[in-house]
Amino acid sequence: MLKIAGLNVSYGGLHALADVSLEVGEAEFVTIVGPNGAGKTTLLKAIGGGVPPAGGRIEYRGEDIAGRPSHMRARLGIAHVPEGRKVFSSLSVLENLEMGSYRSAARPRRAEGLDSVYGLFPVLRERRAQLAGSLSGGEQQMLAIGRGLMARPDLLLLDEPSQGLGPRIVQIIFEAIAAIRRARRLTILLVEQRVVEALELCDRGYVLETGRVTLVGERDTLLADPRVQRAYLGA
Amino acid sequence: MRRLLPIALVVLVGVALTFTLAERYHHRVLTLVLVWATMGLAWNIISGYAGQTSFGHQAFFGIGAYVTVLLVVTTGLTPWIGMAAGMVAAVVAAVLIGLPTFRLAGIYFALATLAYPLIFRIVMEYLGYQEVPIPMIRDRPAAYMQFRDPRAYDLLALAALGGTLLLSHWIEGSRLGYALRALKANEQAAEAAGVDTFRAKMVAYTLSAAPAAVIGAIYAHAILFVVTPDAVFGVLVIVQTLVVCLVGGVGSKWGPLIGSAIMVPMSETLDATVGDQLPGIQGVVYGAALVLVMLFAPEGIYWRLGALRPARRAVEAPRVSAVAPRIDTTVAGRSPVERGAALLEVRGVSRAFLGLRALDDVSISVRAGEVLGVIGPNGAGKTTLFNVLNGFLLPDAGQVRYRGTPIHGLRPSAICRRGIGRTFQVVRTFPQLTVLDNVMVGAFAHETSPPPARARALAAMAAVGLGRADDVPGALTTLDLRLMELARCLASAPDLILLDEPLAGLARDGVETMAALVRRVRDAGVSVVIIEHTMYAVVQLVDRLIVLDHGRRIAEGRPNDVVRDPAVIEAYLGQRWLRHVEGLRDPC
């Protein structure tokens, strides 16, 4: 469904990604891990449309989307749950979710979508009239994921959902992601720093270091590979 | 002296025009060209060089006009002296206005500057000064700045223009000029390099008020004859000023003159020819000029012409010879700290943002002569720590002591001058300055005049192995940019440098160059604290390593020990990984 070839991205004058290639098949769950500064977020932003590539192809369902603005990509069925959550703080929880289903393919099934998201994250139903800016970090992450799901996407991009959250919440979030995986026929691309949780969820994984792909493998292979630790700690 | 030649030429041309133009009307146009060019130059000092766009400079123009004329009317004081009084009044006003207003950020500053001339206008109307005619002096009119010969006003305005050109020229080449251009380009980087930005803005503002007041007084006598609040405090004054600067080129001493020479004759001609049938034609022309300039040439004619020269492309810089020049960071009056002694002490520092604890009771000691690495997962608080050390953030609790004295609460520029330098994760350059000028900004932390600053800057550049003094940052590779930033840092003669991800975006050989440089810097007696993610390099480079996670210090020690510390592995890869790895090693 998603095919990236030879992607080069410069960010603030630095080469964030150099010649990155990866593939995500339909209904596959792919995880990308790697240390800070590896370019993971830049990669997702390049796919979601937040950052323009300097070279390479980004193919979605066969079409090159590298030149399209982010709102066009969203309308094609790509849902990007960004790093740092980026919920609309001055809108209520419900309004955030409604905006998630802004695209015309999702709007008619909004009520259904809300039920489903509330089922996954009951706390959002409780707080649906509250301003999103007043939620805790974990609740905002749930909201951001819920917002992404409301778009009834074909491809879900999750950018470091565990960032800045305590271990218990992270556990809940990852369980929810696993539940999403089980319940829907969704293609998921997850970018994470927490290796084990992220790799356990996936079918296949990539390791990104300083802007390049250094390891690729099936889930079990990567989990057993000590080079993954070296990628993080140099030893 | 040779550099004053263009100014002398301009004055000569002005004199020539004064004596060749025949009609009275042409002289009026010439006077106006000179008046608006001078006003533009005055505005340029604060809004062009320093980038603080003021929509209220007409306040000083009006003060100059009113004070001078009112002194004539009430006390009979000659405007030649009254003008000086007007200048003083304007400078005082600039201080009073600037002190509170420069504390406002960006757009609030622009909006606030709008308010002052409006207030002056209303006050003048209220005080009964809706129309103050300049009294005609019968004998010795020249002593009262009243001339029948229009050429005298041309020369007067020309003198004001010449003086303001000299002032601008002096600023451009002075320490203040560097400070202003740096703060315009990147205020944070300027502060970190030792520029007291608030003070620089205040000085520039007061310097810009004086010529505005002088030319306001001249304008009143040469053109107005009757001073009304709207004529000198009104919006058309700032519009004329904006137009001549924007059209001609902001940030250059020639821009306002070019703009004025083009726009003023055009609009005066229009006004004279069709002004009766089409009242307001001037306003339309000026408005159209502003719109067109903003759409198509926002930098103005002067810079547009300059940009026509082909841009240089990024090329690998020639490396300086193998025998690396000494890194000299001595400063008069500052004694070196003994190697191994505590140089920077962080005690119990905490800092939170909206309830999120970015730093939680962190205590670190940096010893003289070491390279200390700070690592940690994303969001661990590393950059927040640097921002506290550097003065960009105040800690909620705790102390930061440098050489024994507390520094938390000082401005970043003051901290820099005490000896702590800093580089940034994404290199912060001053794009319109040359590489040498960029580095000189750092040198001015301790030098007060350009020649020694230049020498220090060149030495710093040689020490890091960077040539290309005359290039602009846009033409540099990532490695050269980082070298430039480091040189700028070294030029401010630090004892301690904070390097924020200096290896990001570099290829293998760039990483090695930077690492070697860091070691040389340490060997020269400058301590280094470095935030990094490129693990293989950090482990080899640092003497000691500290790990932060969720704002807390979780490990400290020799690099090889730290990266094997279970707490650290857990922080980076998660608790499950630790157990997972142990499970792999121990399959039973």
Add this chain to the structure above:
Amino acid sequence: MSVSDLAQYVVTGLLVGGVYALMSIGLALIFGVMRVVNFAQGDFMMLGMYLTYFLAVVSGVDPLLGALLTIPPFFLVGVGIHRALLVRVTGGGDPQRLMDAQLILTLGLSLIITNGTTMLLTPMPRGIKTAYATQAFAVGPVLLNQARSYAFLLALVLAGVVYVFLTRTDLGKALRAAADDPEAAGYQGIDVRAMHGLAFGVGIALVAAAGGLLATYHPIEPTVAVNFIVLMFVAVVLGGLGSIPGAFAGGLLIGLVQSLTLLVLPFQLQNVGVFITFLLVLYLRPQGLFGQRLRAV
């Protein structure tokens, strides 16, 4: 001075404040979504006044209705100007330079509109004569000028319509989302640039309608803009840049301040109270009463 005198000042201040509030909402919407301070806002109001005037004089349309009729054409004008001019003044890095550029562009626009109108329609002030402009309702000891009262009510109605739009419709919520976080809004499929055009169009339409309402009791001339643009700025800053309910409250407050200033200062100085409030807000509480945190400044 008696309570009823004070009440009169307060009521009058609130009545004119209602129209200021409507104008300010337009400015706040534009700033909130686009981060543009539209210097020309007062000039579009002035054009709205003229359009209302011509509808009244040529077609006999009551100015209250005329004010409403200005909405569709000015909406289109706003969208058009956004597409023709404002989209070109787009980034190149520094948000501060960008903001300066937009300020100057709209300042230029303001000059063209004001002076162009002077050129074409002459500076002669005009007025619309209606029956209710000179009559008043008596509520206890307080007199409510009828024109101002009708204008106030209509301003409230229009503000209410905007409120419903922003909080009950998808498009309105998308506008708020685009103002809150443009990057995230793009990820939801919201075309942020189109939202800018929409915001500008609505903002211009609202201020033109406010002009029409104002025309029921205020003389119409090309220079009227400059008096009101400052009031609008102050109202928006007082309410908090980017907050629409804030701008509404700010407008009402400014009407009050202006009116109450007359208790101590003569008529020519009535705006001094407003300017002083402006400066006080900027120094003491720049984010205003309901302000959002200002991004990227």
